[in-house]
Amino acid sequence: xxxxxxxxxxAGIGHKKASMAVKEAFDEMKLDGVEVTLADALDYTxxxxxxxxxxxxxxxxxxxxxxxGFSYYLTDNFYVNILVSKLRRLNNWINSRKLKKYLIETxxxxxxxxxxxxxxxxxxxxxxxxxxxxLVTIVTDYRLHSWWICDFTDVYIVAGEDARExxxxxxxxxxxxxxLGIPIEPVFSKKxxxxxILRDAGLKEGIFTVLVIGGGFGVxxxxxxxxxxxxxxxxxxxxxxxxxxxDLVKKIEVLRQSMKADIKVVGFVNNVYEYMEAADILIxxxxxxxxxxxxAKELPLVVLAPIIGQETRNCDYLIKxxxxxxxxxxxxxxxxxxxxxxxxxxxxxxxxGIRAIKKPMxxxxxxxxxxxxxxx
Numbered sequence: 208x209x210x211x212x213x214x215x216x217x218a219g220i221g222h223k224k225a226s227m228a229v230k231e232a233f234d235e236m237k238l239d240g241v242e243v244t245l246a247d248a249l250d251y252t253x254x255x256x257x258x259x260x261x262x263x264x265x266x267x268x269x270x271x272x273x274x275x276g277f278s279y280y281l282t283d284n285f286y287v288n289i290l291v292s293k294l295r296r297l298n299n300w301i302n303s304r305k306l307k308k309y310l311i312e313t314x315x316x317x318x319x320x321x322x323x324x325x326x327x328x329x330x331x332x333x334x335x336x337x338x339x340x341x342l343v344t345i346v347t348d349y350r351l352h353s354w355w356i357c358d359f360t361d362v363y364i365v366a367g368e369d370a371r372e373x374x375x376x377x378x379x380x381x382x383x384x385x386x387l388g389i390p391i392e393p394v395f396s397k398k399x400x401x402x403x404i405l406r407d408a409g410l411k412e413g414i415f416t417v418l419v420i421g422g423g424f425g426v427x428x429x430x431x432x433x434x435x436x437x438x439x440x441x442x443x444x445x446x447x448x449x450x451x452x453x454d455l456v457k458k459i460e461v462l463r464q465s466m467k468a469d470i471k472v473v474g475f476v477n478n479v480y481e482y483m484e485a486a487d488i489l490i491x492x493x494x495x496x497x498x499x500x501x502x503a504k505e506l507p508l509v510v511l512a513p514i515i516g517q518e519t520r521n522c523d524y525l526i527k528x529x530x531x532x533x534x535x536x537x538x539x540x541x542x543x544x545x546x547x548x549x550x551x552x553x554x555x556x557x558x559x560g561i562r563a564i565k566k567p568m569x570x571x572x573x574x575x576x577x578x579x580x581x582x583x
Contacts, residue, residue, distance in 0.1 A: 209241050209581050212315035212340075214248045214329075216322035217257075218264045220450075221496035223247070225321040225347050228390040229577075232570035235393060241578060244315075248325040251306035260324075268514050276515025279352065288353040295354075296327050303328045310338050316581045317341040319573065321390075323354040330357035341580050345573065346370055347389055348495040350520035353377065361580060364388075364573055366499070367564060369524055387573055388566025389495050394480045395503040396567035404485040408471045410444050415548040418486035418506070419447045420479070420497060421455065428512055430458055431537035432490055437466030441545045444469040446482050451475050480504070487554070488547055490540065493521040493531070502530065503567035507557035509534065509543060529560030 211233065215226035226245060233243045249257040267275040282291050306328055310318070318340045320326040326344045333342065345364040346355050351373035355363070363379065365371050366389045374384050402412055410416065417436060421429045433447060445468050449455040456474045463470040476482075483489065483504040491497050493513045498521055501508050508531040510522045525531035534543055547554060566572075 209317070209578060210313065210315045211241060211243045211317050211319065211577055211581075212310075212313065213243065213245045213319045214321070214325040215246075216249050216260065216324045217247055218249075218261050218322065218324075219494070221347050221494050222322040224392070224496050225345055225390045226319070228392045228570040229319055229321075229345075229573050231393055232390070232574040236571065236574060238574075238578065244313075248303075248306055248320075248322065248328070251309050252302045253305075256302040272515055276519075279516030283353050285353070292353070296331065299324055299327055300331060307332060307337065310340070314338070315340050317343060317577045319343045319345065319577050321345045321347055323352075323357070326355070326357045326360060330359040333359035341577075343573070343577050343580070345390060348517045348521055349389075349498065349524040350517070351377070352517065362576065364390075364569075364576075366495070366566070367524065369527075385576060387576070388569030389499040390570035390573050391496065391499045391503055391567065392480070393570060395483070395500050397480075399481055399484045401485050404481045408446065408482075408485065410446070410469055410471060410485070414469075415441065415443045415488075415544075416486045417443055417445045417544060418482055418489045418491075419445060420489065420491040421448065421450055421452065428537050429455055430462065432511065432540060433459060433462055433466065433470065435537045435540040436490075436544050437462070437468045437470065439468060439541055439545055439548075441548045443544065443548060445471070446486060447472045448476060448479065448482065449474050488544070490544075493518045493525065495521055498525065499566075499569070502561050502565035505558050505561050505565070507531065507547070507554060507561065509540070509547075511537060511540065525560075528564050530557060530564060531560075532557070 213226045213229050215222040217223055230245045249260055281287055318329055329342050332338045341361045343362045344360045349366045351370045356377050363374055363384050364387050371384050371386055405412055419432050447459050459472040483506050488507050488509055489501050490509045493510045510531055510533045513519045513522045522533055526533055
Protein backbone atom coordinates (compact mmCIF):
# COMPACT_ATOMS: atom_id res chain seq x y z
CA UNK A 208 0.00 0.00 0.00
CA UNK A 209 1.41 3.36 -1.09
CA UNK A 210 0.51 6.32 1.09
CA UNK A 211 0.10 9.75 -0.50
CA UNK A 212 -0.35 12.81 1.69
CA UNK A 213 -1.61 16.07 0.16
CA UNK A 214 -0.81 19.14 2.27
CA UNK A 215 -1.97 22.72 1.89
CA UNK A 216 -2.04 25.83 4.08
CA UNK A 217 -5.12 27.99 4.48
CA ALA A 218 -3.48 31.26 3.45
CA GLY A 219 -5.95 32.19 0.76
CA ILE A 220 -8.36 29.72 -0.82
CA GLY A 221 -6.19 28.78 -3.81
CA HIS A 222 -3.70 26.49 -2.08
CA LYS A 223 -6.53 24.46 -0.56
CA LYS A 224 -8.41 24.26 -3.86
CA ALA A 225 -5.32 22.97 -5.67
CA SER A 226 -4.91 20.25 -3.04
CA MET A 227 -8.57 19.29 -3.21
CA ALA A 228 -8.28 19.06 -6.99
CA VAL A 229 -5.45 16.53 -6.73
CA LYS A 230 -7.44 14.56 -4.15
CA GLU A 231 -10.46 14.48 -6.48
CA ALA A 232 -8.24 13.31 -9.33
CA PHE A 233 -6.95 10.45 -7.17
CA ASP A 234 -10.54 9.58 -6.24
CA GLU A 235 -11.65 9.50 -9.90
CA MET A 236 -8.65 7.41 -10.94
CA LYS A 237 -9.44 4.78 -8.27
CA LEU A 238 -5.87 3.50 -8.09
CA ASP A 239 -5.50 0.14 -6.37
CA GLY A 240 -3.06 0.04 -3.48
CA VAL A 241 -2.95 3.82 -2.96
CA GLU A 242 -4.17 5.49 0.22
CA VAL A 243 -4.64 9.27 -0.13
CA THR A 244 -4.97 11.72 2.76
CA LEU A 245 -5.71 15.46 2.53
CA ALA A 246 -4.73 17.81 5.36
CA ASP A 247 -4.12 21.45 6.26
CA ALA A 248 -0.52 21.75 7.46
CA LEU A 249 -1.54 24.69 9.65
CA ASP A 250 -3.82 22.38 11.66
CA TYR A 251 -0.58 20.86 12.96
CA THR A 252 0.77 24.14 14.31
CA UNK A 253 -0.17 26.07 17.43
CA UNK A 254 -3.44 28.01 17.41
CA UNK A 255 -1.90 31.49 17.33
CA UNK A 256 0.46 30.63 14.46
CA UNK A 257 -2.42 29.29 12.36
CA UNK A 258 -4.61 32.32 13.12
CA UNK A 259 -1.85 34.82 12.42
CA UNK A 260 -0.72 33.12 9.20
CA UNK A 261 -4.04 33.78 7.45
CA UNK A 262 -4.99 37.03 9.17
CA UNK A 263 -1.64 38.67 8.47
CA UNK A 264 -1.81 37.74 4.79
CA UNK A 265 -5.37 39.06 4.37
CA UNK A 266 -4.53 42.24 6.29
CA UNK A 267 -1.52 42.93 4.11
CA UNK A 268 -3.15 42.32 0.73
CA UNK A 269 -6.39 44.14 1.64
CA UNK A 270 -5.13 47.04 3.76
CA UNK A 271 -1.48 47.45 2.81
CA UNK A 272 -1.19 46.13 -0.76
CA UNK A 273 1.72 48.39 -1.68
CA UNK A 274 3.71 47.23 1.33
CA UNK A 275 2.83 43.63 0.49
CA GLY A 276 4.04 44.12 -3.07
CA PHE A 277 7.26 45.76 -1.91
CA SER A 278 8.00 42.90 0.51
CA TYR A 279 7.09 40.32 -2.16
CA TYR A 280 9.65 41.64 -4.63
CA LEU A 281 12.23 42.45 -1.97
CA THR A 282 12.25 38.91 -0.56
CA ASP A 283 12.50 37.52 -4.09
CA ASN A 284 15.98 39.03 -4.30
CA PHE A 285 18.73 36.40 -4.04
CA TYR A 286 20.71 38.14 -1.31
CA VAL A 287 17.71 39.27 0.74
CA ASN A 288 16.31 35.76 0.54
CA ILE A 289 19.51 34.34 2.02
CA LEU A 290 19.04 36.54 5.10
CA VAL A 291 15.27 36.30 5.48
CA SER A 292 14.79 32.62 4.69
CA LYS A 293 16.81 31.45 7.67
CA LEU A 294 14.59 33.39 10.09
CA ARG A 295 11.39 32.32 8.33
CA ARG A 296 12.37 28.67 8.27
CA LEU A 297 13.39 28.78 11.93
CA ASN A 298 9.99 30.26 12.79
CA ASN A 299 8.24 27.58 10.72
CA TRP A 300 10.30 24.84 12.37
CA ILE A 301 9.54 26.04 15.89
CA ASN A 302 5.82 26.23 15.23
CA SER A 303 5.44 22.93 13.36
CA ARG A 304 6.21 20.45 16.13
CA LYS A 305 2.89 18.62 15.70
CA LEU A 306 3.35 18.50 11.92
CA LYS A 307 6.76 16.91 12.24
CA LYS A 308 5.41 14.38 14.72
CA TYR A 309 2.51 13.56 12.40
CA LEU A 310 4.78 13.00 9.40
CA ILE A 311 7.21 10.81 11.33
CA GLU A 312 4.36 8.67 12.65
CA THR A 313 2.42 8.29 9.38
CA UNK A 314 5.45 7.80 7.09
CA UNK A 315 3.83 8.79 3.76
CA UNK A 316 5.56 7.52 0.65
CA UNK A 317 4.93 10.78 -1.17
CA UNK A 318 3.90 14.22 0.08
CA UNK A 319 2.24 16.61 -2.37
CA UNK A 320 2.51 20.17 -1.10
CA UNK A 321 0.67 23.17 -2.50
CA UNK A 322 2.15 25.74 -0.10
CA UNK A 323 5.75 26.66 0.62
CA UNK A 324 5.24 26.46 4.40
CA UNK A 325 4.72 22.71 4.27
CA UNK A 326 7.42 22.25 1.63
CA UNK A 327 10.01 24.06 3.73
CA UNK A 328 9.29 22.02 6.86
CA UNK A 329 9.32 18.74 4.92
CA UNK A 330 12.51 19.65 3.07
CA UNK A 331 14.27 20.39 6.37
CA UNK A 332 13.05 17.09 7.80
CA UNK A 333 14.38 15.22 4.76
CA UNK A 334 17.72 16.96 5.08
CA UNK A 335 17.95 15.88 8.72
CA UNK A 336 16.98 12.29 7.87
CA UNK A 337 13.75 12.41 9.89
CA UNK A 338 11.62 11.22 6.95
CA UNK A 339 12.35 9.68 3.55
CA UNK A 340 9.10 10.65 1.77
CA UNK A 341 9.25 11.93 -1.78
CA LEU A 342 8.29 15.62 -1.88
CA VAL A 343 6.28 17.06 -4.77
CA THR A 344 5.87 20.85 -4.57
CA ILE A 345 3.13 22.43 -6.68
CA VAL A 346 3.72 26.11 -7.41
CA THR A 347 0.25 27.68 -7.47
CA ASP A 348 1.12 30.80 -9.51
CA TYR A 349 2.40 31.31 -13.05
CA ARG A 350 5.74 32.71 -11.93
CA LEU A 351 8.01 31.59 -9.12
CA HIS A 352 8.92 33.35 -5.86
CA SER A 353 12.05 32.40 -3.90
CA TRP A 354 9.97 31.03 -1.01
CA TRP A 355 9.07 28.02 -3.13
CA ILE A 356 12.72 26.93 -3.34
CA CYS A 357 13.43 23.94 -1.10
CA ASP A 358 16.61 21.95 -1.62
CA PHE A 359 15.04 18.59 -0.85
CA THR A 360 12.01 18.90 -3.10
CA ASP A 361 12.12 15.91 -5.44
CA VAL A 362 9.84 17.36 -8.13
CA TYR A 363 8.51 20.85 -8.76
CA ILE A 364 5.20 21.16 -10.63
CA VAL A 365 4.87 24.48 -12.47
CA ALA A 366 2.26 26.09 -14.69
CA GLY A 367 4.37 26.98 -17.70
CA GLU A 368 7.76 27.59 -19.24
CA ASP A 369 8.21 30.96 -17.52
CA ALA A 370 8.07 29.36 -14.08
CA ARG A 371 10.37 26.58 -15.25
CA GLU A 372 12.93 29.20 -16.30
CA UNK A 373 12.52 30.93 -12.92
CA UNK A 374 13.46 27.68 -11.18
CA UNK A 375 16.47 27.18 -13.41
CA UNK A 376 17.67 30.69 -12.51
CA UNK A 377 17.49 29.59 -8.88
CA UNK A 378 19.82 26.70 -9.79
CA UNK A 379 17.15 23.99 -9.69
CA UNK A 380 18.11 21.20 -12.07
CA UNK A 381 15.80 20.83 -15.05
CA UNK A 382 14.98 17.11 -14.51
CA UNK A 383 13.33 18.07 -11.19
CA UNK A 384 10.88 20.40 -12.97
CA UNK A 385 7.65 19.26 -14.62
CA UNK A 386 5.44 21.67 -16.57
CA LEU A 387 2.04 20.16 -15.84
CA GLY A 388 -0.07 23.19 -14.89
CA ILE A 389 -1.85 24.24 -11.71
CA PRO A 390 -4.29 21.57 -10.48
CA ILE A 391 -7.96 22.50 -10.70
CA GLU A 392 -11.05 20.45 -9.94
CA PRO A 393 -11.90 17.93 -12.68
CA VAL A 394 -15.31 19.58 -13.18
CA PHE A 395 -13.62 22.52 -14.92
CA SER A 396 -12.46 20.26 -17.74
CA LYS A 397 -16.02 19.12 -18.53
CA LYS A 398 -18.75 20.74 -20.63
CA UNK A 399 -22.15 21.76 -19.24
CA UNK A 400 -25.47 22.98 -20.62
CA UNK A 401 -25.05 26.75 -20.88
CA UNK A 402 -28.73 27.34 -21.66
CA UNK A 403 -29.88 25.49 -18.55
CA ILE A 404 -27.38 27.29 -16.32
CA LEU A 405 -28.60 30.68 -17.54
CA ARG A 406 -32.26 29.70 -17.10
CA ASP A 407 -31.62 28.41 -13.56
CA ALA A 408 -29.86 31.70 -12.72
CA GLY A 409 -32.82 33.71 -14.00
CA LEU A 410 -30.80 35.09 -16.91
CA LYS A 411 -31.33 35.13 -20.67
CA GLU A 412 -29.71 33.29 -23.56
CA GLY A 413 -28.03 35.31 -26.29
CA ILE A 414 -27.08 38.20 -23.98
CA PHE A 415 -23.38 38.99 -23.40
CA THR A 416 -22.76 37.63 -19.91
CA VAL A 417 -20.13 39.07 -17.59
CA LEU A 418 -18.93 37.05 -14.59
CA VAL A 419 -17.42 39.00 -11.69
CA ILE A 420 -15.50 37.07 -9.01
CA GLY A 421 -13.87 38.43 -5.87
CA GLY A 422 -12.14 35.21 -4.82
CA GLY A 423 -13.01 33.04 -1.85
CA PHE A 424 -12.92 36.00 0.51
CA GLY A 425 -14.76 38.45 -1.75
CA VAL A 426 -11.91 40.94 -2.00
CA UNK A 427 -11.37 43.55 -4.68
CA UNK A 428 -13.41 46.46 -6.07
CA UNK A 429 -16.54 44.43 -6.79
CA UNK A 430 -18.95 47.31 -6.15
CA UNK A 431 -17.00 49.60 -8.45
CA UNK A 432 -17.07 46.94 -11.19
CA UNK A 433 -20.84 46.54 -11.02
CA UNK A 434 -21.35 50.31 -10.99
CA UNK A 435 -19.03 50.72 -13.97
CA UNK A 436 -20.76 48.19 -16.24
CA UNK A 437 -24.27 47.90 -14.81
CA UNK A 438 -25.66 50.69 -16.99
CA UNK A 439 -23.80 49.77 -20.17
CA UNK A 440 -25.24 50.96 -23.48
CA UNK A 441 -24.82 47.39 -24.79
CA UNK A 442 -27.19 44.63 -23.68
CA UNK A 443 -25.29 42.70 -20.99
CA UNK A 444 -26.08 40.68 -17.88
CA UNK A 445 -23.88 40.20 -14.84
CA UNK A 446 -23.19 37.31 -12.47
CA UNK A 447 -21.45 38.43 -9.28
CA UNK A 448 -19.83 35.90 -6.92
CA UNK A 449 -18.92 37.44 -3.56
CA UNK A 450 -17.37 34.48 -1.77
CA UNK A 451 -17.61 34.49 2.02
CA UNK A 452 -18.13 38.27 2.09
CA UNK A 453 -21.78 38.48 3.20
CA ASP A 454 -21.66 42.27 3.55
CA LEU A 455 -20.69 42.50 -0.11
CA VAL A 456 -23.66 40.34 -1.11
CA LYS A 457 -26.00 42.76 0.64
CA LYS A 458 -24.38 45.78 -0.99
CA ILE A 459 -24.68 44.30 -4.48
CA GLU A 460 -28.31 43.33 -3.82
CA VAL A 461 -29.05 46.98 -3.05
CA LEU A 462 -27.00 48.21 -5.98
CA ARG A 463 -28.69 45.97 -8.53
CA GLN A 464 -31.98 47.80 -8.02
CA SER A 465 -30.55 50.89 -9.74
CA MET A 466 -28.75 49.09 -12.57
CA LYS A 467 -30.07 48.57 -16.10
CA ALA A 468 -28.37 45.21 -16.56
CA ASP A 469 -29.83 42.04 -15.06
CA ILE A 470 -27.62 41.04 -12.13
CA LYS A 471 -27.38 37.66 -10.40
CA VAL A 472 -25.56 37.93 -7.06
CA VAL A 473 -24.43 34.98 -4.91
CA GLY A 474 -22.07 34.43 -2.00
CA PHE A 475 -19.75 31.45 -1.69
CA VAL A 476 -20.76 28.73 -4.16
CA ASN A 477 -19.47 25.30 -5.14
CA ASN A 478 -20.51 25.54 -8.79
CA VAL A 479 -18.25 28.32 -10.08
CA TYR A 480 -17.53 26.03 -13.04
CA GLU A 481 -21.17 26.34 -14.16
CA TYR A 482 -21.11 30.13 -14.00
CA MET A 483 -17.84 30.11 -15.98
CA GLU A 484 -19.53 27.90 -18.57
CA ALA A 485 -22.36 30.41 -18.88
CA ALA A 486 -20.22 33.56 -19.05
CA ASP A 487 -18.61 35.25 -22.04
CA ILE A 488 -15.92 37.07 -20.05
CA LEU A 489 -14.64 37.05 -16.49
CA ILE A 490 -13.66 40.18 -14.56
CA UNK A 491 -11.47 39.25 -11.62
CA UNK A 492 -8.10 39.45 -9.97
CA UNK A 493 -5.49 37.10 -11.37
CA UNK A 494 -5.02 34.54 -8.63
CA UNK A 495 -3.37 31.34 -9.82
CA UNK A 496 -6.40 29.09 -9.33
CA UNK A 497 -8.94 31.52 -10.77
CA UNK A 498 -6.73 31.97 -13.83
CA UNK A 499 -6.32 28.21 -14.30
CA UNK A 500 -10.05 27.59 -13.93
CA UNK A 501 -10.90 30.29 -16.46
CA UNK A 502 -8.30 28.94 -18.90
CA ALA A 503 -9.80 25.46 -18.62
CA LYS A 504 -13.21 26.89 -19.54
CA GLU A 505 -11.65 29.01 -22.33
CA LEU A 506 -13.15 32.06 -20.63
CA PRO A 507 -11.38 35.34 -21.52
CA LEU A 508 -10.25 37.25 -18.44
CA VAL A 509 -10.33 40.99 -17.85
CA VAL A 510 -7.90 41.63 -14.99
CA LEU A 511 -8.57 44.53 -12.63
CA ALA A 512 -6.71 45.35 -9.42
CA PRO A 513 -4.44 42.29 -9.17
CA ILE A 514 -2.56 41.95 -5.88
CA ILE A 515 0.89 43.43 -6.37
CA GLY A 516 3.33 40.56 -6.55
CA GLN A 517 2.08 37.11 -7.43
CA GLU A 518 -1.11 38.32 -9.15
CA THR A 519 0.58 41.02 -11.23
CA ARG A 520 3.06 38.38 -12.38
CA ASN A 521 0.19 36.04 -13.27
CA CYS A 522 -1.43 38.85 -15.23
CA ASP A 523 1.79 39.64 -17.08
CA TYR A 524 2.01 35.97 -18.08
CA LEU A 525 -1.52 36.03 -19.51
CA ILE A 526 -0.95 39.28 -21.41
CA LYS A 527 2.30 37.91 -22.83
CA UNK A 528 0.39 34.97 -24.29
CA UNK A 529 -2.57 37.00 -25.53
CA UNK A 530 -4.98 35.31 -23.13
CA UNK A 531 -6.33 38.28 -21.14
CA UNK A 532 -6.99 42.01 -21.05
CA UNK A 533 -5.64 44.22 -18.28
CA UNK A 534 -7.12 47.57 -17.27
CA UNK A 535 -5.87 50.10 -14.76
CA UNK A 536 -9.07 51.25 -13.07
CA UNK A 537 -12.74 50.35 -12.84
CA UNK A 538 -13.80 53.46 -14.76
CA UNK A 539 -12.27 51.90 -17.91
CA UNK A 540 -14.38 48.77 -17.63
CA UNK A 541 -17.49 49.93 -19.42
CA UNK A 542 -15.59 50.79 -22.59
CA UNK A 543 -13.68 47.49 -22.53
CA UNK A 544 -16.78 45.37 -21.90
CA UNK A 545 -18.73 47.11 -24.64
CA UNK A 546 -15.82 46.65 -27.04
CA UNK A 547 -15.55 42.92 -26.31
CA UNK A 548 -19.31 42.46 -26.49
CA UNK A 549 -19.34 43.85 -30.04
CA UNK A 550 -16.08 42.36 -31.38
CA UNK A 551 -16.21 38.60 -31.87
CA UNK A 552 -12.82 38.70 -33.62
CA UNK A 553 -11.12 40.00 -30.47
CA UNK A 554 -12.92 37.40 -28.38
CA UNK A 555 -11.78 34.66 -30.76
CA UNK A 556 -8.17 35.88 -30.51
CA UNK A 557 -8.31 35.75 -26.71
CA UNK A 558 -9.63 32.19 -26.79
CA UNK A 559 -6.86 31.21 -29.19
CA GLY A 560 -4.30 32.55 -26.72
CA ILE A 561 -5.99 30.61 -23.95
CA ARG A 562 -5.91 27.33 -25.86
CA ALA A 563 -2.14 27.66 -26.29
CA ILE A 564 -1.44 27.69 -22.53
CA LYS A 565 -4.31 25.93 -20.76
CA LYS A 566 -3.62 22.66 -18.92
CA PRO A 567 -7.01 21.47 -17.62
CA MET A 568 -5.82 17.95 -16.73
CA UNK A 569 -3.06 19.06 -14.35
CA UNK A 570 -4.62 17.41 -11.29
CA UNK A 571 -4.61 13.98 -12.96
CA UNK A 572 -1.08 14.46 -14.28
CA UNK A 573 0.14 15.39 -10.79
CA UNK A 574 -1.55 12.35 -9.24
CA UNK A 575 0.01 9.99 -11.81
CA UNK A 576 3.48 11.50 -11.42
CA UNK A 577 3.28 11.35 -7.62
CA UNK A 578 2.68 7.63 -7.68
CA UNK A 579 5.32 7.05 -10.36
CA UNK A 580 8.10 8.69 -8.34
CA UNK A 581 7.33 6.37 -5.42
CA UNK A 582 8.62 3.55 -7.65
CA UNK A 583 12.03 5.16 -8.17
